[in-house]
Amino acid sequence: MPPTIYPDIIRALPLFSGLHEQDKAALLTGGRICQCKRGQLLFHHGDPVTHFYIIISGTVQFFRENPDGHEKTIDVFKAGQTMCESEIMDACRHHRVNAIALDDVAVMEFPMAWLKDAAKKHTAFALNLLSSISHQAHLAEVEAEHQATMSATQLVACFMQRLCVLYDFEPAGFDLPYTKTLIASRLGMELETFSRTLAKLKEQGITVEGTHVMIHDLKHIEQYVCSLCSVSEDCPTHQAMARRIATAQHSTTQI
Amino acid sequence: MPPTIYPDIIRALPLFSGLHEQDKAALLTGGRICQCKRGQLLFHHGDPVTHFYIIISGTVQFFRENPDGHEKTIDVFKAGQTMCESEIMDACRHHRVNAIALDDVAVMEFPMAWLKDAAKKHTAFALNLLSSISHQAHLAEVEAEHQATMSATQLVACFMQRLCVLYDFEPAGFDLPYTKTLIASRLGMELETFSRTLAKLKEQGITVEGTHVMIHDLKHIEQYVCSLCSVSEDCPTHQAMARRIATAQHSTTQI
DNA sequence: CGACACTTTGAAGACGATCAACGCCGGTGG
DNA sequence: CCACCGGCGTTGATCGTCTTCAAAGTGTCG
Numbered sequence A, B: 001m002p003p004t005i006y007p008d009i010i011r012a013l014p015l016f017s018g019l020h021e022q023d024k025a026a027l028l029t030g031g032r033i034c035q036c037k038r039g040q041l042l043f044h045h046g047d048p049v050t051h052f053y054i055i056i057s058g059t060v061q062f063f064r065e066n067p068d069g070h071e072k073t074i075d076v077f078k079a080g081q082t083m084c085e086s087e088i089m090d091a092c093r094h095h096r097v098n099a100i101a102l103d104d105v106a107v108m109e110f111p112m113a114w115l116k117d118a119a120k121k122h123t124a125f126a127l128n129l130l131s132s133i134s135h136q137a138h139l140a141e142v143e144a145e146h147q148a149t150m151s152a153t154q155l156v157a158c159f160m161q162r163l164c165v166l167y168d169f170e171p172a173g174f175d176l177p178y179t180k181t182l183i184a185s186r187l188g189m190e191l192e193t194f195s196r197t198l199a200k201l202k203e204q205g206i207t208v209e210g211t212h213v214m215i216h217d218l219k220h221i222e223q224y225v226c227s228l229c230s231v232s233e234d235c236p237t238h239q240a241m242a243r244r245i246a247t248a249q250h251s252t253t254q255i
Numbered sequence C: 001c002g003a004c005a006c007t008t009t010g011a012a013g014a015c016g017a018t019c020a021a022c023g024c025c026g027g028t029g030g
Numbered sequence D: 001c002c003a004c005c006g007g008c009g010t011t012g013a014t015c016g017t018c019t020t021c022a023a024a025g026t027g028t029c030g
Helices: A021-028 A085-089 A112-121 A123-149 A152-167 A180-186 A191-203 A218-226 A236-250 B021-028 B085-089 B112-121 B123-149 B152-167 B180-186 B191-203 B218-226 B236-250
Strands: A032-036 A041-043 A051-057 A060-065 A071-077 A098-101 A105-111 A206-209 A212-215 B032-036 B041-043 B051-057 B060-065 B071-077 B098-101 B105-111 B206-209 B212-215
Touching (some): A051 A112, A085 A112, A085 A123, A085 B123, A105 A112, A112 B123, A123 A152, A123 B071, A123 B112, A152 A191, A152 A212, A152 A218, A180 A191, B051 B112, B085 B112, B085 B123, B152 B180, B152 B191
Antiparallel strands (some): A060 A098, B032 B105, B041 B098, B206 B212
């Protein structure tokens, strides 16, 4: 297969950085591209884990149901993100969540053994994988801490910040990339609570009208949200936001 | 150095499984044993990350302070557990938490580069590390979900279950391995809430008197706590509890 | 015996969940 | 073209849960 068929988003993945071009090309032949229509389940909670996935385009939701019918969104993935690496490396045999396509999705899927073999064969790949999973672990730990200690308002403010970093949005004005229902479920709160929280956020300098968000005072939000992690140099979200704050100061005082 | 000086707890670590004895011995020469008195800080939030640690004996607490003086316990580690591998592999330069010795602690510490080199040199080591960090990530994700969806009572019941698995306690009767203050802080709730929760737990079949805990109906607790993860085959806590439940059924109906 | 850390208990208040009603919008079908 | 519907979001009222503040009980150790 000519390597040109692989989207740039895959070739540029940090997971493959440090590999020789020919090794990368050889690895990529192990996967196949797979299209999912909006609403299609990629896998169910309880299904055997069979593949590692890289999202080429579209959005995938991980969620779990508990018997009383409630659904909790575990995470939402966009193009360029990978799925199930930790399930595979943890030797976890069955999926712990449901995965559903929120819109039309293209993923590249690789058999489970491919991931383990790639890590065995290429030291660089193994280190990239370690780095990526370590980072996942960190995010999850921070999330657990936030859920345990933050108010709903803080959680939402924090989420808005992270959105800007993940999607490279301009904090001064951007549109929510998915529905409020989904965001509320992602943050583990009720839609009603989320809705009311948006009003309170105005006091903190975040205006939300419809799907449009404006963060007026980045520095204040930074403080409001992460009084928690006062030493913030290592938090990528904070680093990215700090860069934006610095940039904003060079431009007009009020955007 | 003769390998016999290394405690069994280190030689038996899953991290070293699959390595040749001589490789393992060579690796172990890269570390040194380090004693910490009760109350001593192993490192501060914000300090540069310098070492990977394996606990030989004693208990270490990870915690974070936010400006308003509140402390949140991030995690508590016992002998046989490792610390800071994900900070190192995530290329995180500064510690994200404080680490303090809760009692007299012995750790084996290895320079940061040792961990990366070991992963580069030994495929088996890299895979063990991947497995261990993936597992950490999973635990953190589950914890985040629990914090977002469970009541205080459920959180405590769930914690009691995990204690039994981690410390190999007999659910029918065991003593809490650390103070209630610490447990409350670990679970992200106030001591008062924790204390009141213990009374409510009686209704669910868990009796707590002083530091002594008795779980009367394992099956019921299993259901009460993890109505969340109805497909539970993959959760090690559930597996371990399931085994205990099965065992309990072979003995007297009422313990 | 007193100091101190740890824990329990009570009363008040804040916060989020829940239930219910309604507004908005896009699509479908008559 | 309009009526109807379903998904989405807002708003209000109420209730239960957890936090907060305050006081007092328990235990250990010098």
